[in-house]
Amino acid sequence: MNSIARPAFTHEYDVVVLGSGAAAFAAAATAACHGLRVLIVEKAARFGGTSAISGGAAWIHGSNQARAAGVEDSPEAMRRYLKRIIGAGYDAALVDAFIERGHEALRWLEAHTELRYALRPLSPDYYPDEEGATDFGRALEMVEYDGRRLGERFKDLRMPPPGMLLFGGMMVNRVDIQHFLSFRRSPKSLWHCLKLLARYGLDRLSQPRGTRLTTGNALIARLASSAFAQGAELWLNSAAKALIVEQGAVLGVEVQRAGGVERVRARGGVVCAMGGFAAGAIAAANRPDTGSPHLSMSPAENDGAALRLGAAVNAASGQDLAANFFWAPVSELCHANGERERFPHLVTDRAKPGVIAVNRAGQRFVNESNSYHYFVQAMFSGNPSAGGNAPCWLICDASAMDAYGLGLARPKPVNNAALIDAGYLHRAASPEALATAIGVDPQGLRATLERFNADARDGVDRAFGKGGNSYNRYMGDPAHQPNPCLAPLSKAPYYAIRVHTGDLGSARGLLTDAQANVLDRDGAPIAGLYAAGNDMNSLMRGTYPGPGITIGPGLTFGWIAAMHIAERLRAPAALTTQREL
Structure with a gap:
């Protein structure tokens, strides 16, 4: 890893989070709740990334919600299931961290932020007949949220595509859809739909779209509201161009913004959570060619920036995944x-x-x-x-x-x-x-x-x-x-x-350890550099075991990265080292 001359920093923060999806905001909100100065850097004009247009579900073992419902599940059962689905790419250290700390991350985030999940009454794993699979207990769905609580930032939240909305701006979740399909035969469903329509009608008197947020939009809004309330800053239309490195450690990042370059110091670390590379030029080289169009649901900004930034500092990336993308049919x-x-x-x-x-x-x-x-x-x-x-x-x-x-x-x-x-x-x-x-x-x-x-x-x-x-x-x-x-x-x-063949995002990313610390090509952690979400090489290795298997790990390892940074900054020796750098 090449060192560069000591830069003149234009800004200083404790944590710089690159990206604004679920993993990014989990890291940002966690760090902000620990009293750290946080900067979120987003290339797009709106925040939320792919997470904002996703279903928002999270797949996590042993949540408080599952325990309260009396779910009978065990870490061993989940390991058996994941071993069967993932196969040869199974990484015991990452899977164990996800199983053992996923429910801890969710519990912490729900206690310290506005994040709220509910247990799906029935939501089988995608391969329900495999050993260790369950029909109930691992899938959580987002609780709706009032977008007005974002204040002026509501207008900056990425809006789902029109086809995923009703009447051009009304969000619905899985339960709502079932009610709309049943309203002609169920008075209960009819009443549910009438209430939604009334709320939407009132919203449109003063808002460009409905403020009742569901699914991934609610997920991002909940975490973002908490991060902003704790002082986290957000730069939109800003792109990370290079990591600033000295003596083998990542000290910050160069950000292209408003026609200039800002040199931003990150005392505790930089977290890469920019959504992967599904919409970038390198995507075609990482998927099978059918000779027909392939349609990604990823925003255009998900162009593989983390892989480029990582390669410049000798970071390792995933190889030989079952698939480099999370597939979905798209019209x-x-x-x-x-x-x-x-x-x-x-x-x-x-x-x-x-x-x-x-x-x-x-x-x-x-x-x-x-x-x-x-x-x-x-x-x-x-x-x-x-x-x-x-x-x-x-x-x-x-x-x-x-x-x-x-x-x-x-x-x-x-x-x-x-x-x-x-x-x-x-x-x-x-x-x-x-x-x-x-x-x-x-x-x-x-x-x-x-x-x-x-x-x-x-x-x-x-x-x-x-x-x-x-x-x-x-x-x-x-x-x-x-x-x-x-x-x-x-x-x-x-x-x-x-x-057409399509995808919901990429699975191949930067290799990390169980602390979400990015590894170099020799397998050693790169000090000050973390990855989460689709920028982290998927622990599912390009398989898709159940609903929410991207957001569940994204929340978990975003939280883990922020906790690791907070612990390092609290340690006297770490603080001394950071001051010397």
Whole structure:
């Protein structure tokens, strides 16, 4: 690691956090609550990163919420499950730190900040039949939050894409979606929806969007409110350009801001939590090439800055992961003005009765109700010489469209004609006509539907097992029996949406130890440099065991990094060393 001449610092803080997602704000809020001077540096014009547009769920063992609910789980069970899913890349030190300190981090953050999670009543791990898996107890969902508590900063919070909102600005969570799907048959759901609409209507009298925040937006708002209340500063439109190093230790960072360069000292350390590299130029070299577009949900600012900064100080990065990304199928709408809107197909359509996915041959290739990560793995596995599975098409009939919608298309009574006119949603009077319109083999689709419909009437998917485990059924329609995921596609008209391979972020990042301290290529910690979130090489090694497996570790190791810095700064010897540097 090369040393440079002693810089003239323009600013001095105890901690500099690069990025503003969940891991970044966990570190910033924790450090600020310890009385440390904190600077958050965000390249974008809005804060929140990918976390702000995520589902906000956290996957953590042994939370207070789980214990209060009487959940029977054990660290050993979680280790067995992760060993089975992660495989050869299993890192015992990092997994143990996550299992043993994850609930400690959550407990601390909920005691000292406005962070609040609730236990999901039912949320199976993504591979529920594997040893050590659970149907309940590890997945937590964000409690809604009033965005007005951010004050003037509310306008700076990253807003989810329009397709993830109702009426252009109303946020909903998993429970809300179920109520909207059920309002025609449930007075309780109707009342729930009417209250949400009334609140949203009042908000729009004075706000550009609804202030009732849910999911990832609420997660970021809660942590940010706490960090700001404790004095943390936020620089937007500011990019970290280089780490400042002396005698092998990271002392600070050079930040491009307002046309100039600020040299910022970080007495305790720099935390890299800039969201990974899924939207950067290096992304294409780290994923399979299908010859068709790949659509990332990551903000454009997630361009791999941490890998570049780390490489300049001899930091090691992950190798040989099961996948370098957390996959998700994504569709895209091109608006009349040329703007493109992406929609991740995570929970609202694939698993529902009357929905299937087919390739260009008109054939199914996957259990549509398995996890989004698994779904895209199946898209990548298609034989290119036979047309492959990427892109593919989600297809449904009128009954499914009316009940559940498809992608950006909303269920009845919404009129989706604009999506049809835009070429996003395709409609036809028969399966053969639909296949011809979208470039799928008509006879292949007809044969697929004959087999699938026969299975659906029996309630058993003999080809791929859709609805065959607890996770599948959880993602389906619990009111539909005997299989919550199966119904024949038999009522015209028929609908289709083109779906591409996509991702929710990158998994490969800087190697760290259990203290979130970045390691050099010899395996030694680099003093003063930490990584968390998607800038930290994922302990899941590119696998996806359950809901919230990015945010759970992100919160945990962001907290661990800040605690480690606070402990170092409190130690007299550490303070002396820092003053000498």
